[in-house]
Amino acid sequence: MSQMRDVMQIALTLVGQDPEAADAAAGRIAEALAARGRPVKPASSPGASAREFHLDPVDIQDLRKAALAAVAGLPADLCVQPREGRRKRLLLADMDSTIIACECLDELADFAGRKAEVAAITERAMRGELEFEGALRERVAMLAGLPESQLERAYAERVRLNPGARTFVRTLAASGAHCVLVSGGFDFFTRRVAIQAGFHEDRANRFVVSDGHLTGAVETPILGREAKLATLVNEAERLGLDLSQTAAIGDGANDLAMIGAAGLGLAYRAKPVVSAEADAQIDHADLTAALYFMGFLESEFVRD
Numbered sequence: 001m002s003q004m005r006d007v008m009q010i011a012l013t014l015v016g017q018d019p020e021a022a023d024a025a026a027g028r029i030a031e032a033l034a035a036r037g038r039p040v041k042p043a044s045s046p047g048a049s050a051r052e053f054h055l056d057p058v059d060i061q062d063l064r065k066a067a068l069a070a071v072a073g074l075p076a077d078l079c080v081q082p083r084e085g086r087r088k089r090l091l092l093a094d095m096d097s098t099i100i101a102c103e104c105l106d107e108l109a110d111f112a113g114r115k116a117e118v119a120a121i122t123e124r125a126m127r128g129e130l131e132f133e134g135a136l137r138e139r140v141a142m143l144a145g146l147p148e149s150q151l152e153r154a155y156a157e158r159v160r161l162n163p164g165a166r167t168f169v170r171t172l173a174a175s176g177a178h179c180v181l182v183s184g185g186f187d188f189f190t191r192r193v194a195i196q197a198g199f200h201e202d203r204a205n206r207f208v209v210s211d212g213h214l215t216g217a218v219e220t221p222i223l224g225r226e227a228k229l230a231t232l233v234n235e236a237e238r239l240g241l242d243l244s245q246t247a248a249i250g251d252g253a254n255d256l257a258m259i260g261a262a263g264l265g266l267a268y269r270a271k272p273v274v275s276a277e278a279d280a281q282i283d284h285a286d287l288t289a290a291l292y293f294m295g296f297l298e299s300e301f302v303r304d
Contacts, residue, residue, distance in 0.1 A: 006014045010060060010082040012053040012067060015282075015289040019049050023078035026051040032070035037264070047298030049285065052184040054083060069095035079280035079293040081264070089241055091172050092232050092258055094250030095183035095190055097126075098268050099165045099197055099287075104189045105139050107158040114142045126252030128273045132184060132224040137217075144216025148209050151188045159189060161197055162268075164286030169292040170302040171291055178239060181229050184254050203231055208277055229257035238294070249290060250274065 012029065016022030026043040026290040030053075033040050038058070054061070064080040071078060096103045110117035118139045124134035149222075166263040181194045181202040190202035221227070236246050248255070248262035250286050251270040259265035259278050266279035268287065275281045282289045291301060 004051065008057050008202065010055040010058055010063065011079075011081060011083040011086065012055060012297070013046075013079045013293050014043070014051045014071070015047075015077050015285040015292050016049045017284045018050075021075045021284070022049045022051045025074050025078070026053075028070040028074070029053065029067055029078075032066055037263050043192065043301070046296070047288075047301075050289075050291075050292040050298070054073060074296065075284040077280065077282050078283050079264075080291075081279065086293070087173070087175060087177075088245055088264055088294055089177050089237060090236055090246040091169070091170070091177055091179045091234075092182050092235070092246070092248045092262070093179070093180055093199070093256050094228075094252065095193055097251045099169075099181065099262070100106050100189075100193055101160050101162050102158050103142075104154060104185050106200060107151060108143055108146065109139070109152045110145050111154065112143055127271045128253030132253045134253045135176075135220050136205070136224070140214070140218050140264055141216040143207075143214045146190070146214045148207075148212050148214065151207075153228075155189060155192055159193065161193070162287055164288040166197050167196040167301050167303050168290055170299065171288075171296060172294075173198055173200065174302045175296075175300075178235065180231065180235060180259075182223070182231050183227075184222075184224050184228075184252075188253050198210060203227075210227040214278075224255040225257050228255065229261055232258045232261055235245060249285065264293065266293070 014025045022072045025055045040053050043053050060080050067078055078276050093099050098159040103122050106119040106280040109115045121135050121139050124130045181190050181199040183190050183204040185204055187206050190204040194202035205223050206219040208215045236243055242262040246262045247267040248258040249268055251268050253273055265278045267281045
């Protein structure tokens with residue numbers, strides 16, 4: 001009977017910027033549910049800054065809308081989903097501004113004296129205002145003549161994992177999930193970031209290089225929105241998984257297809273067009289919020 005109850009139950013998970021925010025958010029949620037005739041038991045605490053309610057069957061979208069309204073203005077993120085099946089077995093993650101804190105092309109352009117121009121195009125592309133492939137070609141063209149050695153400099157000086165990234169990926173990997181870093185950026189960076197964060201593999205684009213300098217061209221085919229979706233679908237099929245057993249996380253418009261198709265689609269510090277389509281947003285907590293959403297306890301986190 002308890003197993004059947006788990007199948008039916010809904011998990012409402014809150015992750016605050018700190019424990020005080022989590023408590024405040026949980027208090028508001030409890031009040032909002034009571035006002036709707038759904039009094040709840042006190043929230044459990046999967047971690048210091050996480051709180052969780054288990055609810056009987058309810059319309060998930062209606063509950064999510066009410067919960068978001070209740071915690072508005074608080075530095076807390078939330079996820080509403082069926083309690084069963086939360087631990088995903090395949091993760092696809094974007095790299096730039098998701099797993100790492102910068103946009104690598106923007107940083108490379110800084111060394112070429114063209115960061116403002118490139119960053120403006122990046123921003124528009126990530127908001128979905130520009131077609132990704134054309135925007136990528138335009139930005140890379142501005143890097144023509146840049147010494148290949150500047151790639152190593154950009155990685156060493158500018159690339160840093162976002163808070164919680166390594167714990168997020170390594171914990172999932174330790175649980176048996178297959179973790180893939182999939183980027184519309186470039187493999188020089190994804191290879192290194194994948195190792196640093198603990199991904200099993202990475203997929204990305206490649207610069208065309210001649211005589212030790214970037215030519216301003218990109219090797220084809222270009223990995224963009226549809227290629228990310230194809231990677232999700234193909235990897236799930238290879239592993240014998242239903243898409244409900246997958247998760248995808250990103251911040252820009254070229255992540256929309258994989259976020260929409262995954263069993264759990266997450267938006268991290270994302271553009272509005274992405275946040276509007278994701279199952280949950282992480283705007284305040286670090287990337288370990290995704291682990292709480294997937295039903296992990298803080299005591300299960302794999303930390304250095």
